[in-house]
Amino acid sequence: MTKGKIVGLEGSFAVAEAVRMANVDVISAYPITPQTHIVERLAEMIADGELDAEFICVESEHSAMSACVGASAAGARVFTCSASQGLELMHEVLYIPSSMRLPVVAVTANRALSAPLSVWCDHSDAMAIRDIGWIQIFAENNQQAFDLTVCAYRIAEDKEVLFPAMVHIDGFYLSHVIEGVMLPDEEEVAHFIPDYEHPFVLDPEDPVSMGCYGPPFIYPEAKKAQEVDFTNTKPKIQETWDEFGETFGRYYSPVEKYKMEDANIALLTMGSSGETAMLAVDEMREEGRDVGLIRLRLWRPFPFKEFRDAVKDVELLVVLDRAISFGMGGPVCSEVKSALYDKRKDLSIVGFIGGLGGRDIPIDGFKYMVNRALEKVKMIERGEEIETEMIGIRE
Amino acid sequence: MMEICIYGRGGQGGVTLAELVAHAAIREGKYVQSMPSFGPERRGAPVLAFLRVNETERIKIRTEIAEPDVLVVLDPGLLHVGDVISRLKKEGIAVINTKKSPEEMKSDLEGVTKIAVVDAMSIAREILGLPIVNTTMIGALIKAVGLVKLESLEQPMNERFGKVAAKNIEAMRRAYEETVVR
Secondary structure, eight states, X not given: OOOEXXXXXXXXXXXXXXXXXXXXXXXXXXXXXXXXXXXXXXXXXXXXXXXXXXXXXXXXXXXXXXXXXXXXXXXXXXXXXXXXXXXXXXXXXXXXXXHTTOOOEEEEEEOOOSSSXXXXXXXXXXXXXXTSSOEEEXXXXXXXXXXXXXXXXXXXXXXXXXXXXXXXXXXXXXXXXXXXEEEEOHHHHHHHSOOOOOTTOOOTTSOOOOSOOOOTTTHHHHHHHHHHHHHTTHHHHHHHHHHHHHHHSOOOOSEXXXXXXXXXXXXXXXXXXXXXXXXXXXXXXXXXXXXXXEEESEEESOXXXXXXXXXXXXXXXXXXESSOXXXXXXXXXXXXXXXXXXXXXXXXXXXXXXXXXGOOOXXXXXXXXXXXXXXXXXXXXXXXXXXXXXXXXXX | OEEEEEEEEBTSOHHHHHHHHHHHHHHTTOEEEEEEOOSOOOBTSEEEEEEEEESSSOOOOOSOOSSOSEEEEXXXXXXXXXXXXXXXXXXXXXXXXXXXXXXXXXXXSTTOOEEEEEOHHHHHHHHTSSSOOHHHHHHHHHHHHOOSOGGGGHHHXXXXXXXXXXXXXXXXXXXXXXXXXX
């Protein structure tokens, strides 16, 4: 088992420790709200000589990602982070590292989008970037914030991957909460993330072109190659997490199950509500109900196979979305429905939207969703139209 | 698991109080979660901070504390602002910075059965020379409910406050001595 020590860290600092141990070369960030303490701590580490990296303090998130793209193209290991409107301002540039196969690693402290102005947690910002070709991984506690950020470097920089990766930690619920985090030995982390060398760096001695013009005769082929390679990152992601588990004793997988043996009903969550939902499952199990929990750790590329396996014996799937696709319902629910459409006509899927803009979802909230979903299944059987329900709303 | 709410005003250091006790508990091998209330906090406005401590297992719940076992009140002027006191569990304890006696406080606060009081403001003014009572109130909290050893706070305070840590530790110890629990 690994050496290490348990340290009290807020999620933001846990991420900063991971980035420090990854020994990044360049950090570029815009330091004003909706920024978190992540880059504040990293700037401090650089100033104190704990991390030998270049900190490029830019005037916007758009420039932060642009600087990361340039540095990554030159072969540097890079980091940035943002959230909410900041991630949206970054949006245009986020497509570039994915298309140019640059392993930029970023962390988003998931927060709601304006208006009304909110700095609190939901997944609106994460959902707004789901189609751009970034590997998206959701953490549910501060230990995972650390572990999954470490793994993100190893995954993104693997020569069979070479895609940008984003670790999502829920704003406030992780970013600002202090809990004990097992920090492993630095040398073991350094060993786990080997020195990285991009096969095609910008180098005047050996010139390459990146982001060239893509007329109709080549653009679709470029996109096909990107999609095929992106989808094919899944085995590498699992392999990396397995190796992390063998080294550090904590195992992750794209779809994580809790008390799913013999479960007929499954709750599905992403992010920080996972462990609170576990407590709801515990209570319902004590009441003799056959409820389990599925947490999506990997959101992109979507783990179709693992997800279908996880729900193969389930009759009812209850999905919590912390975001709205206006006019469509919850984005996670839509996607799991599409993942199962060809395979499972016998499975009822009921979606709820909750926890928007930092509204707490207590244990009873998850129990309510299960009970309400059972009612909705009866409504569906009677041929009634059901809409995605937003929980905990004052009417 | 013990659930603690710290109720103070922005700038009084309630969040720091929760963080320091969290670090002390982690040093003792306990499981903790320190959570600021998530709001547009500003100096002088009422602010809540949350702290959970579990001796034996990882804390899974990740929500604000609705019904605390312990309510630490940094500013007695807040006792009648909002409904925070009514959230205290029936068998819970209120730890209050006040010059009043426990009996006076109990008659002020209907329904509260257990109370700990200390004149933290006078201690902080005397020892720190500042009307900031967060570290002083840690002494009262520990006297009232145990939770962690006083010594376990020394390292976290040294790391946090550097040169002025010693005075904060002194204020905490003094409050521990002077706190009256009923």
